[in-house]
Amino acid sequence: MPEDSLEEWLKKAEQDFEYARIGMRQKKNLLYDGVCFHAQQCAEKYVKAFLVRHNIGFRKTHDLIELQRLCAQVDSTFSLITDPLKLLFVYAVDIRYPGMTATKEDAREAVAAMKQVRTFVRARLGLKSK
Numbered sequence: 001m002p003e004d005s006l007e008e009w010l011k012k013a014e015q016d017f018e019y020a021r022i023g024m025r026q027k028k029n030l031l032y033d034g035v036c037f038h039a040q041q042c043a044e045k046y047v048k049a050f051l052v053r054h055n056i057g058f059r060k061t062h063d064l065i066e067l068q069r070l071c072a073q074v075d076s077t078f079s080l081i082t083d084p085l086k087l088l089f090v091y092a093v094d095i096r097y098p099g100m101t102a103t104k105e106d107a108r109e110a111v112a113a114m115k116q117v118r119t120f121v122r123a124r125l126g127l128k129s130k
Contacts, residue, residue, distance in 0.1 A: 013045035032102040039114035040091040062092035084113035
């Protein structure tokens with residue numbers, strides 16, 4: 001994974017960002033599970049982009065806390081986003097299968113957490129906030 005380009009990670013992260021935002025705007029066919037999943041994916045890809053930028057290898061994982069620990073090797077301020085990463089971590093896999101369903105409030109919280117992580121990591125990558 002780390003051999004992929006930073007630009008590819010950022011592009012994929014932004015696609016997930018847009019999917020989550022679009023999902024929240026749906027009036028019919030509520031997509032809250034998908035919103036939560038894409039919010040988690042956006043955060044995960046931004047954190048991985050940071051690791052790629054700093055040439056830090058990582059295994060194939062959705063564990064945002066494990067990835068956060070790797071980021072903290074370069075930038076200790078990553079501890080500031082522990083809460084949003086923990087909130088999003090639960091949406092990595094289980095939300096895509098029967099047994100877990102997101103509510104509108106879950107989706108709102110996931111989007112807020114995603115935005116917080118996105119803004120935080122973009123700042124550390126020297127990218128303008130969109």
